[in-house]
Amino acid sequence: xxxxxxxxxxxxxxxxxxxxxxxxxxxxxxxxxxxxxxxxxxxxxxxxxxxxxxxxxxxxxxxxxxxxxxxxxxxxxxxxxxxxxxxxxxxxxxxxxxxxxxxxxxxxxxxxxxxxxxxxxxxxxxxxxxxxxxxxxxxxxxxxxxxxxxxxxxxxxxxxxxxxxxxxxxxxxxxxxxxxxxxxxxxxxxxxxxxxxxxxxxxxxxxxxxxxxxxxxxxxxxxxxxxxxxxxxxxxxxxxxxxxxxxxxxxxxxxxxxxxxxxxxxxxxxxxxxxxxxxxxxxxxxxxxxxxxxxxxxxxxxxxxxxxxxxxxxxxxxxxxxxxxxxxxxxxxxxxxxxxxxxxxxxxxxxxxxxxxxxxxxxxxxxxxxxxxxxxxxxxxxxxxxxxxxxxxxxxxxxxxxxxxxxxxxxxxxxxxxx
Numbered sequence: 482x483x484x485x486x487x488x489x490x491x492x493x494x495x496x497x498x499x500x501x502x503x504x505x506x507x508x509x510x511x512x513x514x515x516x517x518x519x520x521x522x523x524x525x526x527x528x529x530x531x532x533x534x535x536x537x538x539x540x541x542x543x544x545x546x547x548x549x550x551x552x553x554x555x556x557x558x559x560x561x562x563x564x565x566x567x568x569x570x571x572x573x574x575x576x577x578x579x580x581x582x583x584x585x586x587x588x589x590x591x592x593x594x595x596x597x598x599x600x601x602x603x604x605x606x607x608x609x610x611x612x613x614x615x616x617x618x619x620x621x622x623x624x625x626x627x628x629x630x631x632x633x634x635x636x637x638x639x640x641x642x643x644x645x646x647x648x649x650x651x652x653x654x655x656x657x658x659x660x661x662x663x664x665x666x667x668x669x670x671x672x673x674x675x676x677x678x679x680x681x682x683x684x685x686x687x688x689x690x691x692x693x694x695x696x697x698x699x700x701x702x703x704x705x706x707x708x709x710x711x712x713x714x715x716x717x718x719x720x721x722x723x724x725x726x727x728x729x730x731x732x733x734x735x736x737x738x739x740x741x742x743x744x745x746x747x748x749x750x751x752x753x754x755x756x757x758x759x760x761x762x763x764x765x766x767x768x769x770x771x772x773x774x775x776x777x778x779x780x781x782x783x784x785x786x787x788x789x790x791x792x793x794x795x796x797x798x799x800x801x802x803x804x805x806x807x808x809x810x811x812x813x814x815x816x817x818x819x820x821x822x823x824x825x826x827x828x829x830x831x832x833x834x835x836x837x838x839x840x841x842x843x844x845x846x847x848x849x850x851x852x853x854x855x856x857x858x859x860x861x862x863x864x865x866x867x868x869x870x871x872x873x874x875x876x877x878x879x880x881x882x883x884x885x886x887x888x889x890x891x892x893x894x895x896x897x898x899x900x
Contacts, residue, residue, distance in 0.1 A: 551702025554633030625863025656793035668749030703779030
């Protein structure tokens with residue numbers, strides 16, 4: 482998912498300058514530590530939903546609460562104002578949040594300091610967070626489980642982090658004691674840590690005749706494979722075969738653009754081909770970034786590797802796993818579902834793409850999905866439904882939906898690879 486955030490000082494007037502790095506809220510370089518000084522390693526549960534990593538953490542001895550684990554966020558964010566109020570978090574410096582394209586979102590955020598954050602056998606005794614005044618991103622509805630915020634660079638700055646979602650855990654290692662895994666399949670890629678974000682520079686073949694070294698944010702909180710910002714380099718162009726699409730959600734609404742494919746991207750000794758790539762419209766991307774970059778690399782691509790994210794030694798270690806050769810696929814239905822209800826098992830149609838199989842079958846916004854192939858929809862998680870909609874070109878799905886007026890509608894959707 483593409484989420485574009487920029488935090489600015491509230492000046493009290495109509496103009497709001499971007500927060501300079503020298504004035505940005507600062508936190509210790511290693512906010513987390515082991516609860517026992519002699520400990521060298523800890524394991525924390527993690528689960529994967531819709532290509533997003535989710536960890537549980539307690540705040541000020543309350544919880545646990547669910548947080549997206551996101552290398553693309555330099556300072557952790559609490560998206561639930563209700564949670565912040567229930568914890569009686571102190572309101573510090575206030576910000577006005579600028580959204581995609583530099584538009585004033587009308588959203589406020591405030592800094593809160595000295596929050597105690599705990600995961601198994603580790604603690605950040607005095608961590609600084611940003612708290613949004615309103616949960617405009619609705620990450621819970623997108624993911625299908627309650628999400629209370631985003632845990633960002635603080636964890637990665639403190640430890641060497643091994644991501645093992647297939648085993649349901651992350652491993653947090655003391656940097657001084659960490660020994661890199663051995664084996665010919667492992668490859669190491671340099672990381673550049675700037676403003677608490679990690680960047681890689683790697684060759685991307687953007688057309689048949691052009692390969693460029695692109696600087697990409699390492700973004701485990703993005704569910705796509707690759708995103709390229711065309712206005713970052715005049716040599717970057719849209720591919721001839723492309724699909725107009727809603728790419729995600731920013732603070733001021735939808736981020737629109739195109740989906741296409743790049744011929745290949747190289748990561749160390751490994752090459753991934755025909756990579757599904759997002760090309761957001763320049764007007765929808767906030768370009769006043771402090772660190773020039775060409776885009777970001779998300780978890781749809783990263784999940785094809787066993788990963789060690791090593792901020793302390795400025796490197797990314799990768800080894801292909803059993804999904805390495807899986808094709809990169811887009812939604813073959815053309816519908817986006819929103820999870821609602823107390824258990825997030827009620828599914829509403831949020832958007833229908835024009836000229837898509839869903840549109841051709843008569844699906845409409847605010848329809849409620851009741852069943853799929855005669856199986857009640859609430860049997861499935863949102864992740865499972867998402868997989869069905871990506872599953873197989875030509876596959877037929879029988880849907881039963883309830884219209885907003887209560888009438889039932891039966892539709893047969895034939896999945897189609899559109900890009």
